[in-house]
Amino acid sequence: MMAKNQxxxxxxxxxxxxxxxxxxxxxGHRLKRAxxxxxxxxxxxxxxxxxxxxxxxxxxxxxxxxxxxxLAGYCRGTIxxxxxxxxxxxxxxxxxxxxxxRGASHSPDIGAIAPLYANGELFGYVGTxxxxxxxxxxxxxxxxxxxxxxxxxxxxxxxxxVERKGKTNKAAWRLIESNVRMPELxxxxxxxxxxxxxxxxxxxxxxxxxxxxxxxxxxxxxxxxIAELRMREAIxxxxxxxxxxxxxxxxxxxxxxxxxxxxxxxxxxxxxxxVDLTGSAPQLDNAPINMPFYGTTDMAVLLTLRMxxxxxxxHPNLPHNAGMFRxxxxxxxxxxxxxxxxxxxxxxxxxxxxxxxxxxxxAMQDVLPKHVCAGCSTTKAVTFSSIQDGESWxxxxxxxxxxxxxxxxxxxxxxxxxxxxxxxNPIEDIEVHYPLRVERYELREDAAGDGQWRGGFGPLRxxxxxxxxxxxxxxxxxxHAPWGLKEGKDGATGGVxxxxxxxxxxxxxSSKIDNMYVKEGTIIRDLCPSGGGFGPPSKRSAQARQxxxxxxxxxxxx
Numbered sequence: 001m002m003a004k005n006q007x008x009x010x011x012x013x014x015x016x017x018x019x020x021x022x023x024x025x026x027x028g029h030r031l032k033r034a035x036x037x038x039x040x041x042x043x044x045x046x047x048x049x050x051x052x053x054x055x056x057x058x059x060x061x062x063x064x065x066x067x068x069x070x071l072a073g074y075c076r077g078t079i080x081x082x083x084x085x086x087x088x089x090x091x092x093x094x095x096x097x098x099x100x101x102r103g104a105s106h107s108p109d110i111g112a113i114a115p116l117y118a119n120g121e122l123f124g125y126v127g128t129x130x131x132x133x134x135x136x137x138x139x140x141x142x143x144x145x146x147x148x149x150x151x152x153x154x155x156x157x158x159x160x161x162v163e164r165k166g167k168t169n170k171a172a173w174r175l176i177e178s179n180v181r182m183p184e185l186x187x188x189x190x191x192x193x194x195x196x197x198x199x200x201x202x203x204x205x206x207x208x209x210x211x212x213x214x215x216x217x218x219x220x221x222x223x224x225x226i227a228e229l230r231m232r233e234a235i236x237x238x239x240x241x242x243x244x245x246x247x248x249x250x251x252x253x254x255x256x257x258x259x260x261x262x263x264x265x266x267x268x269x270x271x272x273x274x275v276d277l278t279g280s281a282p283q284l285d286n287a288p289i290n291m292p293f294y295g296t297t298d299m300a301v302l303l304t305l306r307m308x309x310x311x312x313x314x315h316p317n318l319p320h321n322a323g324m325f326r327x328x329x330x331x332x333x334x335x336x337x338x339x340x341x342x343x344x345x346x347x348x349x350x351x352x353x354x355x356x357x358x359x360x361x362x363a364m365q366d367v368l369p370k371h372v373c374a375g376c377s378t379t380k381a382v383t384f385s386s387i388q389d390g391e392s393w394x395x396x397x398x399x400x401x402x403x404x405x406x407x408x409x410x411x412x413x414x415x416x417x418x419x420x421x422x423x424x425n426p427i428e429d430i431e432v433h434y435p436l437r438v439e440r441y442e443l444r445e446d447a448a449g450d451g452q453w454r455g456g457f458g459p460l461r462x463x464x465x466x467x468x469x470x471x472x473x474x475x476x477x478x479x480h481a482p483w484g485l486k487e488g489k490d491g492a493t494g495g496v497x498x499x500x501x502x503x504x505x506x507x508x509x510s511s512k513i514d515n516m517y518v519k520e521g522t523i524i525r526d527l528c529p530s531g532g533g534f535g536p537p538s539k540r541s542a543q544a545r546q547x548x549x550x551x552x553x554x555x556x557x558x
Contacts, residue, residue, distance in 0.1 A: 009226055009319075016211060016219040017319050020059035023126075023203040024048050028061030031128050031196040036188030038429055039131050043398055043422045046130035048196065050204075051075045053122045056322035058220050064421045065303045066105060066353070070295040071127040072322065074111035077102030077294075081159035091117050092166040094194045096157045096176075098135075100150065100346045105295035107153050107347055108132050108142040112193035116204045118213040126200030128193040132186050133394050136179040137347070139515040141383035141394045143472035145252075146514045147288045147345035154347070155179045162194060181392040220321075227323030232271035234309040235327055238367050240269050245363035246279070247355050250479045250511045252287060259479065260284075260337065262352065264301075264359045268367070275301050277332040277339070277356075288345030289352050290337050293330075296349045297338045300356035301330050303419045308364055308371050348512075350420075351476035354378045357418040358482075365485055374404025374449060375482030376417040377458050377529030378475065380494060380511075384436060384524075386469030395434045397463065399526045400424050402456030404449065404482055404491070405534035410544070411456030413443055414528075424459075435466040439523065444492065444530060446555050449481075451488030451533020452540050457553055458494065458528030468520050473513035477529040488533030497525040 009017075028048035032041055039045045047067025049060040055076040060068040078097045082089060097103070098110040111129040115122060135154030137144050147153050155176065162172045176190065177183040207216060244265045251258040263279030277297070283290045291297045302325045310318060332339035337352060358376055365372045379401055385394040400422070403411040416422045427438045440462035449455035465471075473496050482491040496513070497506040501521035509516075518524070548554040 009222065013219045013222055016216065017059065017223050019207055020050050020220070023200060023207065024050050024059045024061045026203060027126060027128060027196045027200040028063055030199050031130065031192050034192035034195060035130070036185045036192070037133050038425050038433070039133055039396060040189055040192075042425045042429055045398070045422045046128065047071060048128045050124060050126055050200070052124040052220065056224060058124065058224070058321050060320060066299055066419050067109065067129045069299045069303055070103060070105045071111060071129055073103030073294045074127055074129060075113055075125045077104065078113045078159040089115055089122075090161065090164055091115055092164070093161045094163040094197050096160045096162055096190065098157045100292040100295060101342045102158065103294050104292065105299065106292065106349050107150070107156065108135050110157065110190065110193070112190070112197050114197035114201055116201060118208040121213060123204070123213060123216065126197050126204065128196050130189060130193055132189055133396055134181045134186060136181065139472060140181055140385035140392060140470065141396055141472060142347060143381050143383040143396065143474040144288055144347045145472065145474055145512040146286070147347060148286055149343040150345055151343060153288060153345055162190070182394055223319045224321050224323040227319050227321050228326045230310060230315065230318055231324045232327050235268065235273055236271045238268050242267050243363040243367060245359040247359050248480050249289065249352055249355055250476050252512055253510050257284060257287065262338065262355050262359060264356065264363055266360070266363050271327055273305065273328045275328065275330045277330070277336070280332070281337045283335055283337050283340040283344050285344055288348040290340035290344050290346045291349040291352045291356070292346050293332055293339040296353045297332055297356060298330050300353040300419050301360060302328060304357040304360040308361065308368055311371065348474050350381070350474070351378045354418055354420070355476070362483065362485070370407050372485065373406035373411065374451070374455055374485040374488050374532030374534045375491060376403050376531055377401030377482050377491065377494065378477045379416055379420060379422070380473070380475035380526060380528060382496065382524060382526055383472040384434065384463070384465055384469060386435070386467050388435070388467065393434060395430065395436060397425065397430070397526070398422055399459060399461055399528055401528045402448070402458045402491070402531040404455045404485065404531035405451050405453035405488060407534060408453065410454050411448065411531035413457040414459040415456070437464045437466060438462065439464055443553060444527065445553060447492035447530035448553070449484045449489045449491035449531060449533035450537040450540070451484060452535025452537065454533050454540070454548070455482065455491045455531025458492070458530040460528070461526045462523050463526070464521065464523045465518055466520060469518060470515045471513060471518055471524060472515050473509065473511065475511040478511040482529055482532040484532040485534050487536040489537060491530040491532045494529040495527040497527065499523040499525065
């Protein structure tokens with residue numbers, strides 16, 4: 001029950017929130033329908049959001065949290081860049097921004113930012129963010145697992161205006177086009193982002209005509225405040241205390257930099273949570289698995305706590321905005337893998353971010369036993385590339401993993417996990433657009449962690465390259481399996497195997513592969529980790545075990 005003197009949502013507030021959310025979804029839908037690459041139109045590796053003038057998230061589309069959540073940081077980084085150069089915000093411009101040291105989650109996730117004005121007054125911004133298949137780094141694609149610094153990771157765009165005073169900046173587009181390997185694809189996706197932002201500006205004008213700028217500002221402030229109060233109530237219901245968890249990234253077997261620790265400590269007191277990442281490894285100066293503090297590390301913490309403390313099933317009508325983040329503070333020592341110093345490379349930050357999210361969940365296992373799950377797998381990216389008839393082609397295959405089991409539920413199979421929400425790419429789309437053939441795609445048998453509620457099964461995928469080419473791999477969880485909780489068993493580690501033509505045994509590769517040459521006919525087998533089990537295996541029901549056997553997921557033990 002809400003305390004006295006706390007603001008309550010009016011019916012009009014709910015209508016306005018619905019209108020803003022619908023606008024954000026429309027912006028995202030326009031981007032998806034106009035995009036060229038499969039990463040956006042099939043895998044949904046994009047986001048759209050409405051952000052306030054003081055850089056707080058107001059409304060978001062329903063796509064990938066790691067693309068939507070950081071958009072407030074993209075807006076802040078864009079304005080910060082303009083201010084440092086003594087430049088004023090152009091009301092009619094659209095800016096591209098991807099600096100991982102000024103809000104971007106990593107450099108391939110390029111944001112498009114457009115201001116929202118009404119009667120000469122800045123209300124906020126509409127933004128889109130999307131992963132781009134190539135940004136002109138040292139090797140094709142964006143699975144860059146070895147880089148000297150952030151300058152090695154591709155083109156850097158800081159508050160870069162591709163439209164000024166409502167007109168296209170042709171020179172700006174030429175610069176991008178001449179620095180990427182697949183210009184038609186990349187420019188097509190970027191133009192789709194810009195067009196989606198323009199649609200957002202038009203939609204906002206209609207909202208101003210309907211409600212007026214003052215009512216929109218007052219209502220959004222109440223909406224943010226309500227979300228903040230709900231989060232504070234959820235935290236206040238938890239026992240005060242310190243809760244810690246440590247995990248390890250694979251690292252680099254070829255250099256001996258392995259088993260890289262990440263540590264999270266949550267201090268819960270009253271209606272606030274302080275998250276401290278002290279104890280995490282120092283940054284790696286020549287390896288891009290460092291995580292930008294703003295855009296990756298902070299989002300891994302904030303989005304996971306939002307999911308745990310305010311789940312949709314219990315708070316179905318709660319506004320999703322920056323208010324949820326206000327009661328949470330995050331500290332990460334500068335110069336560590338979770339808060340690197342410029343210009344350390346960061347393009348391969350994804351697996352580390354998923355580890356942070358996983359550790360937040362595990363640290364809360366005794367605080368929220370009905371909401372946490374056992375260890376989840378990490379998503380893996382494999383890039384295939386080649387040059388045909390003088391032109392590059394690049395395909396990035398994002399293969400999903402699996403959730404750990406949780407109280408009352410087995411883990412989900414073959415899905416993206418935690419702070420990401422991308423989809424797998426349909427086989428038909430892959431084979432139509434690239435010289436690749438998917439010959440096997442199934443769930444891994446006997447791979448999920450056993451428990452009262454078993455972990456999810458990760459997929460297995462065989463892809464044959466039909467021309468001579470190259471592969472790169474950005475993965476993790478080859479050395480450390482997703483953990484079990486409450487006496488549940490660990491899941492299975494992941495892997496990538498290579499089968500040259502005629503080879504039936506195959507060779508296991510490491511989790512980090514840098515642009516390795518492969519011959520025509522080679523098969524790349526992607527083995528995704530499987531989730532950990534939850535609860536003692538002895539308590540799993542006989543019916544559940546039999547169903548797994550009947551489904552071909554578990555081999556019957558004699």
